[in-house]
Amino acid sequence: MEAAKDIENFLDRVRRERAGFHALNGFYSTMAVLTGGYLAGNLFAYFSPQPRAYLPAFLFLILAILSYVFWRHFIRGVFSPFSRDRAALLVESKFPALNNSLINSWQLQDCLGRPEMDRGISFAFIRELVRETALSVQGISPGAVIDRTEAVRNRNRALAAVGLLLIIAAVLPDFPTRGYSNLFSGPKRSAVPAEQTAAGEKAGPAPAAPLVFSVKDLTLVFNYPAYTRLKSSVVSNADGQINVLPGTEARVKARIDKPVGGGNLVLNGEDSLAMSLTGETEIAGQMLIKEEGYYQLEIKSADGRSAVLPAKYPIALAKDLPPRIILFTSNPKPVYYPTDKVQLLYDSADDYGLQKIELVADVDGKTARIPIKSVKDGTKELKDSYTWSLAELGVVSGERVKYYLEAQDNDNIFGPNAGHSEVYSFSIYDLQGERENLIQLQDELIEKTIDLLAHGLVGGDQRFKQGPPNAQKLKAFMTAGADQTIDIVNLAQRILDQAKTVPSFPQSYLVLMKNIVSDLTRVRAEQIESIGKITASLVQSTPIGYDFPPFEEVNDKLVAHLEKAILFLIKINNRQKMDRAMDMKRSLNDLAELLKKEFERAKQGKKPLNIPDFKKQIEKIKQTMKKMMDQLARQTQALPDEFLNPNSFKSLDFEKFEAALEKIMDLAGKNDLDKAIKEMEKLSDDLKTLSNQLDQAEASMDKLVDMEIMKKIDDALRDLLKLEKEQTQLLEQTGKINQSLRESQAGIFEDRLKKFFESLKSDVNQVQNILKGNGQFLENHGTLKKFAELLDRENRENQDIKDLEQKTIDSLQSSNLDANFAKLNQARAKRSQTLEEIEALRAGVVQRFKNFLPQFSEKYDALEELAELSDLPEFNSQFKNVYPETLRWMNNLSMAPDTRPDLADRLNGDLREINRINGEISKKLGTTLRELEKNFRDLLTQQNKEEMERIAKKQSQMEKTSGELAQRFAKMNQQNPMINPELSLKMTGAGKHMEKAESHLRKHDLPRSIESENSALQELTETREMLNELKNANDSESQKGEKETSLKLGSGRARDQSQGGSIRMQKEKVNLPSEDQFQAPREFREEILKAMKNKYPRKYERFVTEYYKELVK
Secondary structure, eight states, X not given: OHHHHHXXXXXXXXXXXXXXXXXXXXXXXXXXHHHHHHHHXXXXXXXXXXXXXXXXXXXXXXXXXXHHHIIIIIIIIIISOOOHHXXXXXXXXXXXXXXXXXXXXXXXXXXXXXXXXXXXXXXXXXXXXXXXXXXXXTTOOHHHHSOOHHHHHHHHHHHHHXXXXXXXXXXXXXXXXXXXXXXXXXXXXXXXOOOBOOTTOOSOOBOOOOOOOOEEEEEEEEEOOGGGTOOOXXXXXXXXXXXXXXXXXXXXXXXXSSOOSEEEEEETTTEEEEEEEOSSSEEEEEEEOOSOEEEEEEEEOTTSOEEEOSOOEEEEEOOOOOOEEEEXXXXXXXXXXXXXXXXXXXXXXXXSOEEEEEEEEEXXXXXXXXXXXXXXXXXXXEEEEEEEEGGGTTOOTTOEEEEEEEEEEOOOSSOOOEEEOOOEEXXXXXXXXXXXXXXHHHHHHHHHHHHHHHHHHHHHHHHHSSSSOOHHHHHHHHHHHHHHHHHHHHHHHHHHHHHHTSTTOOHHHHHHHHHHHHHHHHHHHHHHHHHHHHHHHTTOSSOTTTSOOOTHHHHHHHHHHHHHHHHHHHHHHHHHHHHXXXXXXXXXXHHHHHHHHHHHHHHTTSSOOOHHHHHHHHHHHHHHHHHHHHHHTTOSSOOSSXXXXXXXXXXXXXXXXXXXXXXXXXXHHTTOHHHHHHHHHHHHHHHHHXXXXXHHHHHTSOOSSOHHHHHHHHHHHHHHHHHHHHHHHXXXXXXXXXXXXXXXXXXXXXXXXHHHHHHHHHHHHHHHHHHHHHHHHHHHOHHHHHHHHXXXXXXXXXXXXXXXXXXXXXXXXXXTHHHHHHHHHHHHHHHHHHHHHHHHHTOHHHHHHHHHHHHHHHHHHHHHHHHHHTOHHHHHHHHHHHHHHHHHHHHHHHHSTTOOHHHHHHHHHHHHHHHHHHHHHHHHHHHHHHHHHHHHHHTOOHHHHHHHHHHHHHHHHHHHHHHHHHHHHHHHHHHOTTSOTHHHHHHHHHHHHHHHHHHHHHTTOHHHHHHHHHHHHHHHHHXXXXXXXXXXXXXXXXXXXXXXXXXXXXXXXXXXXXXXXXXXXXXXXXXXXXXXXXXXXXXXXXXXXXXXXXXXOTTHHHHHHHHHHHHHO
């Protein structure tokens, strides 16, 4: 409501007027109290002989009055809450004609926004009251509400006190200084000496003439602190002011207008330092500057009288600023491994010299200081680097590290002063945490894969095998499947990306994820194509049952891929969970062994048992045991033996372990070590049982690559080795033919090639001279010098802005925020001005060419070296890379807008000349290479051609063998997605290179044939290495399961008498499952499909999905 808003604004203005009145009244009152207090106190001190005794009481009285003024006007008046209700009452008291309408309107207008209060209240009446009140207050000024009489009275008091002070100062000129001197200096000294009597006379005191001295010349000599390494300085005809560093020795030499008998240096009106007489009218003294204040000269006459000169010379302390240090990290990363090294670069400076530089690191609240550099020669600027080995800190996985550099100067007076760099931070790579995350992601992937498989089996049979499909329902089915498919693809890709960052992650796992991603991506493309066809069929008149594409093939492909993926995903996931459990088992053994040693040392009296540390170790054992049990309980499938089933681990009774640990802790607390050791031995036996079970469980796990596939891999490896050996022999034979022909050709063209390379070298030297001249021209050009200076300035300004940004962020909660923002804006304005000056020079592209020039020259230096070595193929290859650079820079200069003419004309002319020379070199190379190639073919004998034909036939046979191997690898990949599909691609690539080599041999093109043969041999070698890696990975898994258990808690491999232990394993027959047992049995699948045909209730589909999940598990 507009009227209510007007009333609210009026009350707010009244509140502001009241706050302003109290602030102004408080200021006038404070000025009146201070001025009146100073006037009264100075008057009393001026006329009183001993005013100093009353100083504390006087100051207390003044402070009490000021405190009351501050409380009344500022705390209670300005800062205390003053609601709009009180403001309305204030207006009502000042203007009774309102008749309480303002307070009523303000308090009732809230009801208009609350419809529930409509009962018993007339909203129309309230609106009318508010409207009339708003009209009434429009003619009232908020300033008229406040009574300003008191403020005027306090202002007059302050002005009266100031006027009285000025009148007294005019009548008594020494009023300000004498009162102050009597009050604070006391009766220690006087400018007028004591009365004297003649020697031997007993007469009354006679007044003596006052001593009047003046300083004609003052000389100051400063001896600075040793750490500054500054030379002494002399200031003649000085004004007496001292502004030096703390610890400076100041020597004062004064020449007086009359003969003197000595003098003193009076510091701050209290301490006196003797000054020696160095001449009839000269005195000298020295003092050590440690604090700010002032000093005076006390002059002694020849007759022993003394007087303090009124001149007070100020003493100010200069500040030794803290060092400046900037930290640069050459390889900043958010995450480091515990053994990584961090390369630090720093730039530090100090006005009087550095002392040392330290690296300060905070590791989860624990601070460590690492010395980096100690400076002993007072160096003021230091630029250096430091390689920080994180192993020195002893960091562990998951910790957060914050670090910065601290520079200290050599101030030995009030220092050392310290300066800090910007704070950086990083985390230590958590390997176990990353592996745990991968396991959780794989669990999620398995669940989604099972869901999609159930969707494909149940929905596919329902849509395709129960009659003509409904297009709308079929589209919805295919769309849902495509959405679930892309979810699985994205999750698998995420697992793949994270697994690549984990050190020593099995390559076979990565291969499986790659295959899942690639296979399902292809299936999804077919799904999208099918959805498009269904959408198009919806607008056709042809019934869908007659001319309809076979969409069930897409669904069958999806189901086949998912069934195969689930089998291996479960195997991989269980193996990783078992690896985690084995890691925890080893940690548990280490902790138990350490605990046992602690008991033995305590029993033998070598070292008393530390109860707090002991409790921490027990707690670690409990936590490790709990994590291991949780990990084992998370297995996806039931495994062969009873103790491998997740439910069977309940027989280990974690509560029993926990109770045993608590008992050991209690016995250790009572210092009953004998019983504690016996309990520890019992616990060791239980841990042996667990260790045996885990080892047997690991040994019984299925291999990821079965024996049949491994046999095929061995056969393929033998064929591949044979193929690689034959390819090597063919390459050697081709190389011998080529070498003999090259030797014959070299004898024919020796003299001609020598002249040819001399010509090439001459051309290259011309380009080198041009580039050298460009370098000198650009180096000495004034514009580019100015450009370089501006770039340096911009870099410094960027660093300053970065520091100010960090400083501003750090001051968000402080009062310095506005000041830091102002400094930041000023720094940005300076940088903008610098950028404008850089743009005004119009030399950006020229500066880039100048920076590229050394690299450009190095390329032509390499060409010169190749010309000297007469290496034609390498020269030709290198020249192909150099030639385009000239054209690129010519284009850059022509496209750069508004480049300075004096620079652009010179560079364009030189680049055109270089381009002309490059053209000459290119013509010479082309002509010579064509002649050499023609002569090379002419040198081929009939025997050479027959030999090349034989090698070509052999190469053709090897190409067929490579194709067969590629097909075998592709078939293996279809049978087992752990087989890398790159094996087939590598063999296909090797076959293509062999085919090219065959073609080149039949055309008698030996150089290209050798190149293709080398490429084929490289592909074969890489394929062999991949096969060996796969074979070794599978062998290492077998050895890992078959190796004998190493028990730290006992000797040998004790037989386990508990249920599911090794004795039962020896006596009972165990049926290990075959691969098809990891799949849903065929008859179960048929029952599910048959049940779906009988039109059961719709909720049956959910039960079928859950049933299928259990079957797979």
